[in-house]
Amino acid sequence: MLASFKPNKQLVAIKKVSKKINESxxxxxxKEARILKMARSCPFVCHPYAAFQSEVEAFFVLEYASGGSLYSMICKEGKLPVERIKFYTAEIVIGLQFLHSNGIVHRxxxxxxxxxxxxxxxKICDFGISAEGLFGRKMIxxxxxxxGYRAPEVLLLNEYNAGADWWSFGVIMYEIATGEQPFSPSGCALREYFLIKTPEYPSYMSKEMQDLLSKLLEKNKKKRLGVKGKIREHPLYATIKWNELxxxxxxxxxxxxxxxxxxxNEISPEVPVDTSRRERVEELSYVDPTWHWQE
Known part of the structure; x- marks a missing residue:
């Protein structure tokens, strides 16, 4: 939901999550509250202002991203200009490396x-199914x-770590560069399809981007760029000044x-009617002390 605080009318996004009965x-x-609070030190991960809860729902007050999502951009524009692709993906690289250095795999x-x-x-967001504590060689x-975004090792139910995120990153880059996914997300033989199919690269795509994508969409998780090699040094990012970024x-x-x-327009959101009593979610409610919402 989009909301604002009176009288300063600062726009914020509010994410609500149902507190489900008989589900863990x-x-x-x-976990999402922990990751969001930790992520405040990275400029390219969505920042929380506060969290609170009602009897049946938990709420996260987040910074409002007025530019929408990359998905909405793809729907509106199809493929994005090359300079925007390089800029956005370079910032995603910084955000992912921050998460991975803290043992978090987005998933x-x-x-x-x-x-x-x-x-x-x-701003990378939504950490509801992320995995924590994946340091070193630890797998999940x-x-x-x-x-459509799952790495081969995830589809095959093998163990994986941060390499799964780098595969998803490669799919995203391909999609914003072409307007289409490199692999179809449907089909009864999906696992076999992923293992044998090689993405088709359009003629207008630069050799640098094709090379980077081929290294990200590497089916062998041990050879995939991001896990192996230094992605910031790839020729596609030759013009990126990483310190400034x-x-x-x-x-x-x-x-x-x-x-x-x-x-x-101001509306009143529907309040769920539920007489079943939920337990309180411990370690959730907080307000960022640096958020001057009353000013």
Missing amino acids: NYENIR DLKPDNILVDKDGHI SGLAGTP EEKRMKPPFQPEMKSADDF
Whole structure:
């Protein structure tokens, strides 16, 4: 939901998650709260302002990304200009490397979960099914993520780590460069299809981007770029000044429109009617002390 605080009318996004009975989603809610609070030190991961809960739902107050998602951009524009692709994907690289250095594997990286803020910078969001504590050679197993973005090792139910995110990153780059996914997410022989099919690269795609994508969409997880090699040194990013990018001193190639709270109609969200009593989610409620929402 989009919301604002009176009287300053600052726009914020509110994510709500149902506190389900007889389902162990409480730990997922606590996990997302932990990751969001930790991620405040990275400029390219969605930042939380506060979290609270009602009897039946948990709420996260997040920064509002007025540029929408990469998915909405693909739907509106098809493939994106090359300079925007390089800028966005370079910021995603920084965000992913930050998460991975803290033992976090996103596990559901896709265009819907990559937002663009009012200044034109990337924000990775939605950590509900992320995995924590994956340091060094530690692995996890189990099917997770969205069809079309799952790495081969995830589809085959093998063990995996951060390499699964780099595969998803490669799919996203291909999609914003072409307007299409490199692999079809449907079909009864999906696992075999992924293992034998090689992506087709259009003639207009630069050799540098084709080379990078071939290294990201490497089916052998041990050879995949991101896990092996230094992705920041790839020729596609030759013009990227990483220090300036990390400090948000590089000018974004596109700045979205930022509406004010007065541009939106005010509505009252529906309040769920549920007489079943839920337990309180511990370690959830907080307010970022640096958020001056009353000013």
